[in-house]
Amino acid sequence: MTILKGAVIGYPVQKSKSPLIYRHWLKAYGIPGNYEAIEIQADELSHRLSQLIDQGYNGLSVTLPHKQTIMSLCDEIDDTARAIGAVNSIQIKDGKLYATNTDAFGFIQNIKIAVPDFIFKNRRACVLGAGGAARAIIQGLVEQGMTDIIVTNRTRTRAEDMVTTFPSLRVVDWADKDQALSGIDLLVNTTSLGMEGQDRLDISLDHLPPSAVVNDIVYYPLMTDLLKNAESRGNKPITGIGMLIHQACRSFHNWCGVDPVVTDDLIQAVL
Ligand SMILES: NC(=O)c1ccc[n+]([C@@H]2O[C@H](COP(=O)([O-])OP(=O)(O)OC[C@H]3O[C@@H](n4cnc5c(N)ncnc54)[C@H](OP(=O)(O)O)[C@@H]3O)[C@@H](O)[C@H]2O)c1
Structure with a gap:
């Protein structure tokens, strides 16, 4: 079974709802792992990203200010993210970064x-x-x-x-x-x-x-x-709350192979 080592990266990220959403699903589906919020400033993205790869992170959500700048650091960017011109979700496999946009x-x-x-x-x-x-x-x-x-x-x-x-x-x-x-x-x-x-x-x-x-x-x-x-x-x-949670569903699917159900409990917790 996949072990998720996930994080949202951005600056600021303290108010991000992502840890709440992904931890909820990890628990609900009995998937081992964790998901954190990691503050990374614009000028430290490249070396902090390398550190995260070395530390074994395999699922990253990307928020401001990195959604565009991270594109040059990714190994593969899918057509959707290319058309949008921004990345918000990355899967890391064998040290390579596979990027998409789930919005x-x-x-x-x-x-x-x-x-x-x-x-x-x-x-x-x-x-x-x-x-x-x-x-x-x-x-x-x-x-x-x-x-x-x-x-x-x-x-x-x-x-x-x-x-x-x-x-x-x-x-x-x-x-x-x-x-x-x-x-x-x-x-x-x-x-x-x-x-x-x-x-x-x-x-x-x-x-x-x-x-x-x-x-x-x-x-x-x-x-x-x-x-x-x-x-x-x-x-x-x-x-607008559904868009926020459903974009996370797609990332969770990519990282863990599970399509989570969006429950009222989760919506209320996020609100
Ligand atoms: N529900 C979700 O999952 C979800 C996902 C993403 C974003 N959002 C929300 O969507 C909103 C936009 O996000 P974004 O990432 O697209 O931000 P953004 O790139 O900064 O774009 C902001 C947009 O709002 C317009 N705007 C700002 N102040 C305005 C004003 N006083 N009068 C007229 N237009 C104004 C801007 O027009 P100008 O180009 O003229 O500045 C621009 O079109 C935010 O409230 C964000 O929280 C929700």
């Missing part, structure tokens, strides 16, 4: 579980934001066959940069986002707006079809104003 999987899986009859293929989405999370989400949507994806971001050039990787994207001005919701099947907020301590997301849902699903990947608070507003007008709201 796209986590995002899609969360929607599939929350709305089992949701059809992605040939449907239309609007993504608010063009940061790292948006790239992963757009990759997930493209993989599912979504043909018409609108992206709108405060800094328009950042959205336009994504068209190089995802040529079918349509970029809309941040000022025009309310009108862009007409005919949309899925609205996703990937900005940090609406998060506790951040500014509110100022958006009107008047043009959004009643059948559209609304997913906010901000999960603190769990029911953001966007989701409350969506729910009050009959749109199906999906919270």
